[in-house]
Structures are given as C-alpha cells and as structure tokens.
Amino acid sequence: MAAVSPEQQLAELRSTIDNIDAALVHMLAERFKATQRVGRLKAEHEMPASDPDREARQIARLRRLAEESHLDPEFAEKWFNFVVAEVIHHHTRIAEESRED
C-alpha cells in the first residue's frame, strides 16, 4: 500500500482545521447573539455594561477547563478578555442608543 504523501496529509489536516474554524465562527455568532440580548436587558434596566466579578469567575472556570484540556490557560484567558472587550463595546453602544431614543 502506497504511503500517504505529505501533501495528502496536509490536505486532510487542513480539512479538519476548516471544520473547526467553521464551528468556532458559528459558536461565536451564537455567543454574540446572546450577549446582544444581555446588552439590551442591561440598557433597559440601566445596569452597568461590565461585571468584573462575573468576568473573574468565568476566567477562573475557563483556566481550569483549559488545563484539563491541555490548552494554555494564559491563551484561554487572553481569548476571553478579547471577546469580552468587544461585548462591552457593544453593550456601551446599545446603552447610548437607548438613551438617545
């Protein structure tokens, strides 16, 4: 049986990466749909855009999960902070728009 060529191995690995990247985009889209609803709820009830206690709890949880999954916990925390910064930006914009109405 002929050995699988490096090009074929690379193509197969890239096909797996393609599926994972697609799943990540879909999951992020769902997460942002949920956080947009949180943003509207917070704006309606004049709640602060950010919740540092919630973030700290979630970071501790995600770091634990990352360690269990052999993912660098620093990377997990950086990823979370990157996403949350964007969410807070959205929340702030929603609150500003609701005050203008």
Ligand SMILES: O=C(O)C(=O)C[C@]1(C(=O)O)C=C[C@@H](O)C=C1
């Ligand atoms: O849970 C909230 O209160 C949110 O607004 C969502 C979220 C998040 O994206 O996880 C974003 C901002 C807060 O500081 C905490 C968490």
